[in-house]
Amino acid sequence: MFALAAAGADKIMLVIHGGAGTITRRSMSAEMEQQYRAGLEQALRTGHGVLAKGGSSLDAVESTIRVLEDNPLFNAGKGAVFTHEGRNELDASIMDGRTKAAGSVAGLTIIRNPISAARAVMEKSEHVMMVGRGAELFATQQGLEIVDPSYFWTERRWKSLQQDLLKEKKPQAALEGAEEKKFGTVGAVALDRSGNLAAGTSTGGMTNKKYGRVGDAPIIGAGTYAENESCAVSATGHGEFFIRWTVAHDIAALVKYRGMPVKAAAEEVIHKKLAPVKGEGGVIVLDAKGNFAMPFNSEGMYRGWIGTDGTPHVEIYKD
Amino acid sequence: MFALAAAGADKIMLVIHGGAGTITRRSMSAEMEQQYRAGLEQALRTGHGVLAKGGSSLDAVESTIRVLEDNPLFNAGKGAVFTHEGRNELDASIMDGRTKAAGSVAGLTIIRNPISAARAVMEKSEHVMMVGRGAELFATQQGLEIVDPSYFWTERRWKSLQQDLLKEKKPQAALEGAEEKKFGTVGAVALDRSGNLAAGTSTGGMTNKKYGRVGDAPIIGAGTYAENESCAVSATGHGEFFIRWTVAHDIAALVKYRGMPVKAAAEEVIHKKLAPVKGEGGVIVLDAKGNFAMPFNSEGMYRGWIGTDGTPHVEIYKD
Numbered sequence: 001m002f003a004l005a006a007a008g009a010d011k012i013m014l015v016i017h018g019g020a021g022t023i024t025r026r027s028m029s030a031e032m033e034q035q036y037r038a039g040l041e042q043a044l045r046t047g048h049g050v051l052a053k054g055g056s057s058l059d060a061v062e063s064t065i066r067v068l069e070d071n072p073l074f075n076a077g078k079g080a081v082f083t084h085e086g087r088n089e090l091d092a093s094i095m096d097g098r099t100k101a102a103g104s105v106a107g108l109t110i111i112r113n114p115i116s117a118a119r120a121v122m123e124k125s126e127h128v129m130m131v132g133r134g135a136e137l138f139a140t141q142q143g144l145e146i147v148d149p150s151y152f153w154t155e156r157r158w159k160s161l162q163q164d165l166l167k168e169k170k171p172q173a174a175l176e177g178a179e180e181k182k183f184g185t186v187g188a189v190a191l192d193r194s195g196n197l198a199a200g201t202s203t204g205g206m207t208n209k210k211y212g213r214v215g216d217a218p219i220i221g222a223g224t225y226a227e228n229e230s231c232a233v234s235a236t237g238h239g240e241f242f243i244r245w246t247v248a249h250d251i252a253a254l255v256k257y258r259g260m261p262v263k264a265a266a267e268e269v270i271h272k273k274l275a276p277v278k279g280e281g282g283v284i285v286l287d288a289k290g291n292f293a294m295p296f297n298s299e300g301m302y303r304g305w306i307g308t309d310g311t312p313h314v315e316i317y318k319d
Numbered sequence: 320m321f322a323l324a325a326a327g328a329d330k331i332m333l334v335i336h337g338g339a340g341t342i343t344r345r346s347m348s349a350e351m352e353q354q355y356r357a358g359l360e361q362a363l364r365t366g367h368g369v370l371a372k373g374g375s376s377l378d379a380v381e382s383t384i385r386v387l388e389d390n391p392l393f394n395a396g397k398g399a400v401f402t403h404e405g406r407n408e409l410d411a412s413i414m415d416g417r418t419k420a421a422g423s424v425a426g427l428t429i430i431r432n433p434i435s436a437a438r439a440v441m442e443k444s445e446h447v448m449m450v451g452r453g454a455e456l457f458a459t460q461q462g463l464e465i466v467d468p469s470y471f472w473t474e475r476r477w478k479s480l481q482q483d484l485l486k487e488k489k490p491q492a493a494l495e496g497a498e499e500k501k502f503g504t505v506g507a508v509a510l511d512r513s514g515n516l517a518a519g520t521s522t523g524g525m526t527n528k529k530y531g532r533v534g535d536a537p538i539i540g541a542g543t544y545a546e547n548e549s550c551a552v553s554a555t556g557h558g559e560f561f562i563r564w565t566v567a568h569d570i571a572a573l574v575k576y577r578g579m580p581v582k583a584a585a586e587e588v589i590h591k592k593l594a595p596v597k598g599e600g601g602v603i604v605l606d607a608k609g610n611f612a613m614p615f616n617s618e619g620m621y622r623g624w625i626g627t628d629g630t631p632h633v634e635i636y637k638d
Contacts, residue, residue, distance in 0.1 A: 100563045
């Protein structure tokens with residue numbers, strides 16, 4: 001362990017996001033901003049700790065996302081938004097850039113850390129994607145931590161749902177103190193000492209979602225993608241657009257087939273393809289040399305990165 | 320209507336598949352082969368009828384797939400395989416190459432034609448993907464035909480499940496008269512007179528699937544993809560590989576970013592990427608000029624095409 005930690009010659013890198021949307025300086029109190037920064041830094045330090053000890057990018061992605069899932073500020077795990085029926089339905093996915101192994105879950109209501117359920121699907125089953133009760137049964141059998149659905153209840157998200165329900169009844173009603181737009185997600189991409197990439201994404205979906213709606217977070221190629229020869233990607237935004245534009249894989253395809261740097265590829269998709277159709281959101285991307293980018297076309301995106309030196313960098317606004 | 324039918328200057332094309340797997344001449348009786356050919360021809364003529372009258376590629380794809388769903392020979396709609404618990408859980412997706420609009424459903428148990436449910440999600444909701452009971456509620460509200468789950472029961476598929484369950488208990492038991500391998504799917508890609516592409520896929524998934532497993536058929540970018548500027552794709556095969564390799568969008572990406580013809584792009588993915596990792600299956604691909612291909616790396620694939628002249632062409636085996 002110590003020898004690995006001391007070896008440290010090769011680059012490690014971790015990039016995260018905590019959701020994109022209407023996030024502006026004037027809508028954010030100093031106290032709230034401080035809480036978000038602290039939450040993102042904690043997640044970055046956790047993942048960095050894994051990588052610095054020679055841990056895998058998969059372990060770093062999972063442990064980082066677990067921290068964000070456990071933090072009620074972010075729309076994933078505890079802090080997830082509510083469905084139209086007042087439930088919390090959680091989606092997540094993870095992908096190994098070395099093997100293209102992938103795991104995905106959707107519609108979970110009793111698994112504390114959906115990202116770990118996605119990883120269990122990847123490593124302990126012959127399947128890639130499981131949904132609903134079947135996925136919960138599998139996660140339970142794998143020994144993942146089960147919680148009562150009330151664990152996911154938070155006052156802030158409950159109020160968001162009530163606002164949304166009110167808006168449906170009275171579309172003209174001015175909504176004072178409106179929450180940031182209703183999509184949000186957390187995600188991480190990591191590069192480990194062995195040069196392997198991984199990506200993961202976890203979300204509570206959209207406030208007031210109906211009919212078993214599934215967004216891009218659990219869709220391999222849309223919200224999550226990783227392959228060592230191109231890049232690792234995790235997305236956040238208006239999921240329907242990210243599915244239709246196959247955003248995560250499209251960025252990887254621009255890298256592998258057009259030879260574009262990850263930054264240019266990600267900006268091409270976010271600004272030139274999604275922005276014109278009002279497909280709001282952003283991505284984090286990382287390649288096997290440690291090059292990364294965090295473009296978004298919304299007003300803000302909770303995001304950050306931490307490299308070999310272990311100094312966390314956190315950004316929230318556009319400027 | 321008549322004027323449109325008489326206009327007929329522009330090319331129309333419809334390509335379909337009815338699943339890939341262990342399909343060999345020696346495993347197929349003459350009578351069975353005749354039934355499959357008749358089923359595929361009926362589907363081709365139905366879709367061609369829509370296109371020849373000036374109908375849209377979306378209408379052609381939907382009506383063609385409905386015919387295949389209603390035919391118990393194919394693993395979609397009636398004729399779907401059984402889950403481990405002895406249920407039929409149906410998945411489908413559809414995509415419009417002109418607008419990149421898409422719709423997808425997974426885990427349906429009471430909707431007679433899942434492809435029409437996918438289209439309703441695309442056209443009548445703000446979402447792309449719905450799963451389970453929520454999706455069924457939506458489809459019911461949209462007026463789609465509801466059936467008792469027993470509608471999907473067929474003796475042949477029930478026996479397949481029993482064989483699989485037996486095999487789990489006695490892995491060494493020789494299985495005489497084993498069914499073709501347990502994946503199967505139906506799909507269609509179409510080009511209409513206006514030059515618009517569409518793609519759709521529908522499946523009962525894998526025999527003996529567990530835990531709410533979802534394969535590639537309802538995943539936009541994996542089992543289904545369509546965009547006028549590259550191509551329309553529908554896949555069939557071992558879904559987990561098709562998700563991990565983002566097969567449908569990867570073929571489209573090779574066309575749009577490498578400038579490859581659809582045939583070369585599809586063969587690259589099926590033979591050079593999937594075959595080496597034993598990712599068994601095939602795809603149908605079609606571009607806006609009417610160029611198409613139907614490559615597969617399994618022993619056979621039920622497939623066919625019909626062009627402007629209205630003559631159906633059906634193939635089953637490799638040779």
